Structure formats: structure tokens, C-alpha cells
Amino acid sequence: MDQDTRSEQGAPPALRLRQVTKHFTLARQRVEAVRGVDLEVGHGEVVAMLGPNGAGKTTTLDMVLGLTQPSSGGVEVFGTVPRAAVDAGRVSAVLQTGGLLRDLTVEETVEVIASTFASPQPVADVMERAGITGLARRRVSKCSGGEQQRLRFALALLPDPDLLVLDEPTAGMDVGARRDFWAAMHAEAAQGRTIIFATHYLEEANTFADRIVLMSGGVVVADGTTEAIRARATGRVVSADLAPELDARLEAAAGVHSLERQGPRVRVLAADSDALARTLLDLGGSNLEITTGSLDEAFLALTGQGADEPHRTTDETTEHETSGSRA
Template sequence: MTTSTTATTPAIELRGLAKTFPAVRGSHDSEVRAVDAVDLRIQPGEIVAFLGPNGAGKTTTLDLVLGLTEPTSGTVEVFGRRPREAVVSGAVSAVLQTGGLLRDLTVRETVRMIASTYAAHSPVDVVIDRAGLTALADRRVSKCSGGEQQRLRFALALLPDPRLLVLDEPTAGMDVTARRDFWDTMHADASAGRTVVFATHYLEEADAFADRIVLIAGGRIVADGTTAEIRSRAGGRTVSATLPDHALARATAVLRSTEGVRTVDERGARVVVTASDSDAVARLLLGELGGRDLEIVTAGLEQAFMALTGDDRDRLGDQPAHHDEELVR
């Protein structure tokens, strides 16, 4: 990967970014605000996941980063340049969910054809190997599964040796092994300085493979941080302990009067408390209330997602990918 800007230049910088579309006919609103005043900075070498419910604005934001659409207001810079300039220079590649493949060509023929459009590119066999397609190189695209076609799109994205990879549902259709191999490659690339930004509907994927999660709802960033930080912000921690019989009668009243406690649940001799200050609750349970078998658990990412986005319909998991552009346009 070549570098032409300083190490301090952000890979992506969004300032006051907004994008509106005309509202659907019959709507009371004149426009839909798909992206609403987003500020975001992503540094070189980061692996960042965009999470959010359907229609949150994830794909629209990525389209703006790729220069596929222009912002209504605000600015987008990719390595200090306008998005289209960065794309044309080969600094940015994308793996999208659909399009760009000719069914009658083989995998190798497809990669060779796209490689011919670049003045300089990585060796064809190298990118085929990195995408895990060597055994399928002579197979026609029409005979490839959805996951295999997605890996072919990944191979094409690697041809210009980009400094930034933008991925929209990159592992859609891949089996578990292919997903793991794909992310092993992404981490190796990030260690070498490549930046990876991806939108996903797989909570486990974001949790396992991203260094940072940007949670989007209603076109705005509602949380930005590591998985642990987002879990903590959303629901605090759950603290539980087994209490002696003589302490159970007054435990609920004592705990509910403690600052930062949100819920108290008695489950036989065990008390389960959700609180923003888990240390204070732990001291109270072990000290004044004489508890034992203490456990402290951080909220799950799915709980955090629902708490921060207010969405209890779209339980992100191993579901078919949705393209949120269909909902906002």
C-alpha cells in the first residue's frame, strides 16, 4: 500500500454531514433525512463497524464516503481529498452486495478483465489467493454461490491495493469458515496499515472483528466506541449475589435507594441488580447485606443496540442482509 499523505491525516473525516431525499408520495413530510449532521473521524489502520437498524442511514453514509452521491450539506474527506479523487487514485475500494459481475466469465477471467482497467495493480493470482478463490479460479461466475461471488467482489476490490476498504455487508452469504478466513485477512491488512470500514447486520461479527463500533439510528451517531464502551453506556452492568435469608427482606429497599441502581430482581436467594456503578453495588452486596458468589456481567451488545436505538424489532443476528437505501429513498 502506498502512502501519499502524512500519518496524521484521517482515513475518513465527516463534518456536519447531511443527506436528504424526497419523501415517498403521500407522506406528511417533504423529505427524508437519511444522514443528519454526522461528525466522524476514522484513523488509518482502524477496523470500524457501522451498526444500526434498517433505514438508519448506514449505506447512505458509505455511499457519501465513496462519492456515489453528494451530501446535501457538510463535508466528506478521504485521506484529505474529495471522495471521488480518492477512489480514482486507487486509494479506496469497495465491496458491495450486488452488481459488477458477468455471469459467463470465470473467476480468473473476471479478475483479469478488471485488472486491465488499472494502470497498476496487484498480481491477479495474488488477489485470487487472498480472497480464498484459488480452487474456484476456473469456475464460471454463474456457478458460484452467493458467498463465493462476494469473495470475488473482495478480490476485485484488492486489485488497486487500496488504503481504505469500504464494505457493505461483506460476508453476506458466506458460511462460518469463510467468514472467519475473510476477517483473518482483514486483520492482517489492518495491521499493515489498511483501514477497513464495514456495515453489517451481524452483531457477533461486529463484536468479534471490529476495533470500534459506530452505532447509527435515525441518521445520527448515537454511540461510538469499543464494544465494551457501548455495552457500558447502554445498560451499565448486572451485579448478582446470593444473600442470607435475614438480608433478603430488606435487600430490595436498600438497593433501590442506592444511587445509579436501575432494576432489582429477586430470584429466590439470589438478587440481580442492574446499575451504572457496579462497584458500589458490589460493595453493598458483599458488605452490609452479607452476600456471596458475586458476579458482575456487562450488558450484551444486542441489549445495548436496542437500548441506544430504541429498536426492539430488528434483532440483528444471523438474518438476511437488508439494504437500508431501499427504505430511505
């Protein structure tokens, strides 16, 4: 099914979050896992949610799936509440844990879950698309973590969903299994599905997603293409051949964020790359090159230090909401 047949013109977006917050209480402290997130995802988009531990990615996805309710704000999936979209088979998820019966075989697991849907996709078809046909007779308890993730992917395909939500989908996979998984996901995206995935892997976000939503401390700190996020976070990098004794004069130039030297070549990060380039030329620099900073640099610049912990304030009266503790 292509993208045009999955969505009608003028239909609501696949996902809309408006000023969404989620808080809970842990050890008499108020933990603000998500703080005023605004996000809209259109039909057929492939979006990576990127951020350090504690950024709020998993809690946000839990609300999209209706597994927990926002403390305030609104979440709509295809114009309705998340649970209604899930119950209608329009949304499926591949989560990090849960839901597998260890004593069943892989094929038995898919057959059992398929029996719960009114019109599931053929069992053999979803197993082939998830790359687990060769594991059909293996017991789930004998499957590796990566193989179990591919089994969860097959289960997610059974209702033929319009939206796939993936939370760290390649956790536990080796490099080869990760490559095969993303090849399968590319095929699903080509059919017009909307895909949202949370990941710690910068390379996955860079190579697979059309758009990156970068979260830190429960808020969205950047939202755009990889190139746009790089430019916003790091400015541009100017490289040139320059005599080492001129480094101090170059560092004194306005707007220089960092300077690295490798032999005769200097690599400088600055907000105003044009002014920096002129300074380098004035100092006698040669072989000038201007590039956008790496996604790694953007990630560090935008998330900052100490972003691994959610924002906390003392609050002894807030009701303890254990469902939010997966931030």
C-alpha cells in the same frame, strides 16, 4: 506495505465527515437518512459501523465512496473529495450487490477488471488472498452468494487500496466462509490498510473492529471501543447470591435498571455499580461479581425501540433523490 508507508506524518485522516446530512423524498414524505454525522477515521484503523436497518450506515458509506452526494456538510477521503480518492485507486469497496457478469468465470472476471487499472496487483495474488483460487474456472452464475462476495473482495484488492469499505461483507456466507473471510481481512489490516465495515453481526464488530461507530435513526449514538460502548450504554452488571424474598427490596434501590434471577443468583444492571454492591452486601448477598454489560445490551439500550425506520417529516417540495433510498 505497512501502516507507516501508507501514510505520511501530518497527512489528513483517512476519512473525515463534518455535519453530513442526506435526505430524499419518498411518497411525499421527507426521509432524513443521515442527520448531522461527524466522524473521523485515522490511518490504519479498523472501524465497524453497527446499527439496525434504516440506521443510515449504507447511505453514509455511499457518500464516502462518492456514489451519492450529501445534502449538506462535507466528506473528505485522504483530504480530497471521495470520487478523486476512488479514481486514484486509494479506495475500494465490497458492496452487497452489483457489478458481476454472470457468464464469465471467476478468473476471467478478475482479469477483466484488472485490465482497467494502470498498475493492478497480480491476478493470482488477489485471488489467493480472497480465497477464490479454487473457484478460478467456475462461472460466476454458479457461485454462491458468499463466493460472489469473496470475488468482490478480490476485485477490491486490485488497485492496492489504502481504504477498504465493506457493506455487510459476509451477507450470504455460512459460518465457515465468514470465518475464512475475516481471517483474510485480518491479514489485510495487518498491512496497515484502513478498514470500515457495516454489519448487523454484533460478534463481527466485537471480535474484529478496534472501534465501533453505532448508528440509529441517521445519527451516531456511540463511538468508541467495545468496552466503552458497553459501559456508556448499560452501566455495569452486579451479580450475587441473594435470597429470593429480598428481590423487591433490591429493586427498590435507586438506579436499578433491571433484575434477573437464576436460582440463588441475582443479576442486576444499575448506573452506580458501587452503590448497588453496597446494597447487596447490606442485604446479605455473597459471592459478589461486577462486570460490564454485553454488547447486545448496549446495542438495544442505545438504539432503542422503533430505530428501524429513518426519521421522516412531511415535505411535498423536496426534490426526490433516489440515490438516497438505500438507507
